[in-house]
Amino acid sequence: MLTWKKRDLTNSPRALSELIHGDSGTGKTHIIGTAIQAGLKTAIVVCQEEELVTLDRMGIKGGYDYFTLTDFGKVWELYLDLRKNEQKWDLVAIDGFLDFQGEAKDRAVSEGQAIPYDKLMTGQVRLYRQHWGQILEMLRHFLNPLVQLPYHKIVTCLSEVAEDPKDGSLRIYPAVQGALQKTLGAYFSVVGYSFIQILNGKALYCLTTAPHPAITTKDRLGFNRVFVDPNFKAFVDLYYEGKEVPKRSEEENLERLLMLVRPPVKKEEN
Numbered sequence: 001m002l003t004w005k006k007r008d009l010t011n012s013p014r015a016l017s018e019l020i021h022g023d024s025g026t027g028k029t030h031i032i033g034t035a036i037q038a039g040l041k042t043a044i045v046v047c048q049e050e051e052l053v054t055l056d057r058m059g060i061k062g063g064y065d066y067f068t069l070t071d072f073g074k075v076w077e078l079y080l081d082l083r084k085n086e087q088k089w090d091l092v093a094i095d096g097f098l099d100f101q102g103e104a105k106d107r108a109v110s111e112g113q114a115i116p117y118d119k120l121m122t123g124q125v126r127l128y129r130q131h132w133g134q135i136l137e138m139l140r141h142f143l144n145p146l147v148q149l150p151y152h153k154i155v156t157c158l159s160e161v162a163e164d165p166k167d168g169s170l171r172i173y174p175a176v177q178g179a180l181q182k183t184l185g186a187y188f189s190v191v192g193y194s195f196i197q198i199l200n201g202k203a204l205y206c207l208t209t210a211p212h213p214a215i216t217t218k219d220r221l222g223f224n225r226v227f228v229d230p231n232f233k234a235f236v237d238l239y240y241e242g243k244e245v246p247k248r249s250e251e252e253n254l255e256r257l258l259m260l261v262r263p264p265v266k267k268e269e270n
Contacts, residue, residue, distance in 0.1 A: 079145060090152060
């Protein structure tokens with residue numbers, strides 16, 4: 001006999017999962033910082049401590065925990081720590097998913113054996129098809145349970161332009177390798193694209209979750225808009241309390257500009 005539930009606010013998940021992709025320096029880590037500034041107790045997973053400099057420049061000198069992942073063999077132990085949540089985190093962030101995938105790749109290629117650093121850096125280690133399968137499975141087995149954890153999740157990664165397999169047009173995707181590039185967004189409630197825009201002579205961090213033919217986005221919360229100086233607390237407030245953030249005139253103008261961008265079709269080579 002199956003157990004059926006009635007969907008209402010008392011039994012719905014009370015945690016957001018957000019994927020943010022964009023070029024380097026466009027404010028992805030800054031959004032994590034806004035969550036810390038809003039008082040959310042945060043754990044950050046990085047592969048390079050350099051990622052945390054952004055938080056230093058925001059004036060955030062503490063108030064969060066972080067773990068530097070340098071060996072993908074530790075990922076299960078990492079997940080167990082996140083699941084136990086003995087520190088009572090409100091949010092966990094993986095800052096730099098491409099680096100995270102790189103750790104998985106190194107693990108798959110080496111099969112647990114040490115590989116000389118120069119060979120990894122110069123691409124002298126051949127990546128076989130079975131390695132890609134191992135990488136995909138390792139990441140799936142981490143992401144699937146991760147998004148089920150009962151607190152907020154933010155994952156950031158770079159963006160890249162790649163060919164859409166459906167029509168051959170070029171599209172901005174999260175910069176991950178292999179089949180995961182087209183499916184990564186399925187794990188998250190919100191997929192946002194971060195970018196820098198010059199407004200009135202000032203460079204501003206911007207984030208769009210609006211549907212766009214040339215950019216990978218997704219928004220189950222119903223924002224579907226552009227944010228100037230985005231704040232993670234705005235997403236939380238909408239989710240918990242239905243508080244919408246009024247649109248600024250600059251955001252309305254950016255939405256119109258973005259919709260003028262159309263994906264170029266890749267030219268056939270002669």
